[in-house]
Amino acid sequence: MRELVPVSSEEVAERLAAALDGSGPALLPTAPGEAAPPSLTGPVKEEIALVVATSGSTGHPKGVLLSAAALRASAEATHARLGGPGAWLLALGAHHIAGVQVLVRSLLAGEEPGVVDTSHGFRPDAFADAARSVLDRPGRHYTSLVPTQLVRLLADAGAGLEALAAFDGLLLGGAAAPAELVERAREAGVAAITTYGMSETCGGCVYDGVPLDGVRVRLGEDGRISLSGPVLASGYRGASNAAFADGWFHTDDLGRIEPDGRLTVLGRADDMIITGGVNVAPALVERVLCAEPDVLEACVVGLPHPEWGQLVAAAVVPADPATPPSAQRLRALVGARLGGPCAPKRIDIVAALPLRGPGKVDRRSLAEMLINRER
Incomplete structure (x- = not known):
């Protein structure tokens, strides 16, 4: 068994490399000012590098058990889809999987990530300031945002949007992004890529409706989406593992496969x-x-x-x-x-x-x- 250590989101970057290579304990990131739920603490299996706390829509905390292999597989598949490793800008909390994956990708790319100051909320000017240190480097440049952040950058239409348009790729996830929002971003020169995934898949695993390499998607008779591949979590702590069966994760999301083979997500079944x-x-x-x-x-x-x-x-x-x-x-x-x-x-x-x-x-x-x- 392996020690699991609760850490603040600020500490994740300092300790993530050791968690991935096995030289340090597994990590349980916590949100600023919050303590780790007691039900999620305690030793984990040796292959587990990270436990991401999530309550989803139920309000009850559960821990998603992520192996180092799954985290690396996700990061490598992302770089393969985007056109190769690059320098990343972190604009999301590292207690969420989307923020953690920016750090994992940065480690695999051998690049120090830029970090947006969000201590006073997400501000376009702070995004622009942090982006400069990343965009000044040679090579490719990426960032990851949620739709509300993109909405603010587009509404501000200033230096933040100008900086965003200079990135080679923007991964847009965390919540459903309206097609019109994505279209507006692309018209403004932003290389926006919609992502679908969750903590249970190490973050986004379907980009613009197309699964990442190694990821498989299928729909049940009721339209529920199931996902499989090397990015899958090892299960839950503090919750039933019924959603994980036969190498598949059965989501509560509904979808449809379009004529061109792309996946369209229609929302949660219980919504x-x-x-x-x-x-x-x-x-x-x-x-x-x-x-x-x-x-x-x-x-x-x-x-x-x-x-x-x-x-x-x-x-x-x-x-x-x-x-x-x-x-x-x-x-x-x-x-x-x-x-x-x-x-x-x-x-x-x-x-x-x-x-x-x-x-x-x-x-x-x-x-x-x-x-x-x-x-």
């Missing part, structure tokens, strides 16, 4: 809204809403309704708070493109969406917030 007997995928409604220039962000949830079972509700963050979009117009757009049942019966204009983890919208908190607004 699906059933209104009047009709299934509504929130992600599809959100894409229509976010396509509007006066909508900065949007999230769609189901609220209890005595007649329909659930009511389709949308929270919209306006691009300009002084001139919010018309709820009637947005409702009509969704209805015209997706059908009447998908049109939100309720649209609330909000200043910001509640978040959990690296840029993921906290749908449960949002639903509670909308319910409380009615009281």
Whole structure:
């Protein structure tokens, strides 16, 4: 067995190399100001290098057990897809898998990562300052962001966006990225690549709908996505391992395979809204809403309704708070493109969406917030 040591996100970079080569203990990164959940501590198997704490949407902490081999396989496959190793800029917390993988890739590339100062939140000017030290080096340059960070860089349209456009690749993950956001970024010269994955797959393992080398994707009869390959975690600590079976990780996400073979992720199965007997995928409604220039962000949830079972509700963050979009117009757009049942019966204009983890919208908190607004 191997010792497991809780470390702050700032310490991960200092101790990661020893965790990967076996000369040091395995690491359990913690968020700033937080202690490691007691249920996740204690010795681990020798091959485990990292335990990533995640509560997902359940609120109960579980530890994803990641081997050094899986972490390296993910980093190597990423470099192969991007065109080779390069210098990385870290703009995400190293207690999340996306941040950890920036550090793993940097180690394999033999490059010291640049680090964005996020002590006062993510700021475009701080991103631009940190990017200079990376972009001044020869070779290829990469970074990884969540959609909310990209939204802020595009909205600022200053030095931060200019710096981002100079990178050879931007991995965009942590949460679903609306197609319109990706299109806007690419039009601004950003080499944006959408990623799909989770801590259980050492981060993103499907890039722009195409699995990384060695990764396999299949869909169940109900459309649930299953993933396999050398990037898979060794299981959970503090939770059932039922999702890991026969070399596959069975996710709670729904997807479809497009005619060109690419994977489209439709969202979590438990996020699906059933209104009047009709299934509504929130992600599809959100894409229509976010396509509007006066909508900065949007999230769609189901609220209890005595007649329909659930009511389709949308929270919209306006691009300009002084001139919010018309709820009637947005409702009509969704209805015209997706059908009447998908049109939100309720649209609330909000200043910001509640978040959990690296840029993921906290749908449960949002639903509670909308319910409380009615009281």
